[in-house]
Amino acid sequence: MSAISFEILKQDGETQARLGLIRTRHGEIETPYLVPVATLASVRALGSDDLVRLGVQCSLANTYHLHLQPGDELIAQLGGLHRFMDFHRPIFTDSGGFQAFSLGFAREHNVSKIGNIFPQEVQSSPSRDGEESEDKEKRFGYRERRKKEPVLKKKENLTRISDEGISFKSPSDGAWHFLNPERSMKIQSNLGSDIIMAFDECTSPLSDYDYTKKAMNRSQVWAEESLRHHDRSQALYGIIQGGWFEDLRRESTEDIASQPFEGIAIGGSLGNSKQDMHQVLDWTLPRLDEERPRHLLGIGDIDDLLECVARGIDTFDCVAPTRIARRGSLLLSPESGGCRENKFRLNIKSSQFKADSRPIDPHCRCPTCQGISRAYLRHLYVSRELSYFRLATIHNLYFMLRFMEEVRESIREGTFLRLRRKWLGGI
Numbered sequence: 001m002s003a004i005s006f007e008i009l010k011q012d013g014e015t016q017a018r019l020g021l022i023r024t025r026h027g028e029i030e031t032p033y034l035v036p037v038a039t040l041a042s043v044r045a046l047g048s049d050d051l052v053r054l055g056v057q058c059s060l061a062n063t064y065h066l067h068l069q070p071g072d073e074l075i076a077q078l079g080g081l082h083r084f085m086d087f088h089r090p091i092f093t094d095s096g097g098f099q100a101f102s103l104g105f106a107r108e109h110n111v112s113k114i115g116n117i118f119p120q121e122v123q124s125s126p127s128r129d130g131e132e133s134e135d136k137e138k139r140f141g142y143r144e145r146r147k148k149e150p151v152l153k154k155k156e157n158l159t160r161i162s163d164e165g166i167s168f169k170s171p172s173d174g175a176w177h178f179l180n181p182e183r184s185m186k187i188q189s190n191l192g193s194d195i196i197m198a199f200d201e202c203t204s205p206l207s208d209y210d211y212t213k214k215a216m217n218r219s220q221v222w223a224e225e226s227l228r229h230h231d232r233s234q235a236l237y238g239i240i241q242g243g244w245f246e247d248l249r250r251e252s253t254e255d256i257a258s259q260p261f262e263g264i265a266i267g268g269s270l271g272n273s274k275q276d277m278h279q280v281l282d283w284t285l286p287r288l289d290e291e292r293p294r295h296l297l298g299i300g301d302i303d304d305l306l307e308c309v310a311r312g313i314d315t316f317d318c319v320a321p322t323r324i325a326r327r328g329s330l331l332l333s334p335e336s337g338g339c340r341e342n343k344f345r346l347n348i349k350s351s352q353f354k355a356d357s358r359p360i361d362p363h364c365r366c367p368t369c370q371g372i373s374r375a376y377l378r379h380l381y382v383s384r385e386l387s388y389f390r391l392a393t394i395h396n397l398y399f400m401l402r403f404m405e406e407v408r409e410s411i412r413e414g415t416f417l418r419l420r421r422k423w424l425g426g427i
């Protein structure tokens, strides 16, 4: 018996975008959807009651981090993740395999965890210094990070990977932890999430062909082991690997699609640019059947969401909307000046907002924008007041929920391409 069911309610006539519904034992998820990330069983700065009030449909928690702290066995004793968080809607968990990248290559190769799925782009965006940047700051209150040095210093690789599994050295206490498919499935079973991921090795964009192939072969064996060991009350997604090498992606897609996973996730390195990512999806998605939901791991910028939905992705997860909020970047709709160039953001740190009595986004209906001014938020940010984190997170989260709702409405009404034009212009 299946742990979830998936139904396509409408297929867009002009693109591969699809409106869908995932049914789980904890409720339904309308897709396309960006799943808010609750790494340590919490969307940072918010409570589970906030999530429900904002209309969050589901959430994604992190297997590796919860295994370390507070421990999956403790969470099982306390009734599982839903009861632990007091969040009774569907929960996804990842498999822990992503930490092979974030604690391994990401540190060793000096590539940071999130934006650096595209490291070259981050480091070499043309003409983002000097006058143009000043100009952007004036126009949008947003200054691009100077491209000089990568963000992270080269650090120790905290993983040891073999065909048997992955050993992780905890960055906090230095203790070693070992994960393999069986253990990852056991931890996810203890957590009691609704949708779980097969254990895999996530490679770096800097991994070469031979290494990526080796890791992919290993992940394929682990995918089968995950299928053997997983808790049947949970829906297991297989993860397609293969980096940005066409033949590897094709092989991994055929392998994962041929197995009885309840959903398919696309993981691993997606290349060095957004174009590479589109290419990876074009190698992958047309080879998948229509019946199973498709998840793209770790992607969540507005332009990426639109491009990937157009190619047939149903769900995404990404820490970016809430993380950037904490760092001062607040999302802006096209009606309020948001565009591709300013990444639909304003930077609340900018002195131009010192006496700005307008809300973050005058067209936003989130609780924060109903009475809080940019000036007040800037003051809270500069003063490092804790309330800033909550108010800013509420805005960015609400903004993305509303954006995805708009995407779903547009597929329902047959106006998806018009919506894409409104946000991205051109085409």
Ligand SMILES: [Zn+2]
Residues within 6 Å of the ligand: 360, 361, 364, 365, 366, 367, 368, 369, 394, 395, 396, 398
């Ligand atoms: Zn708002």
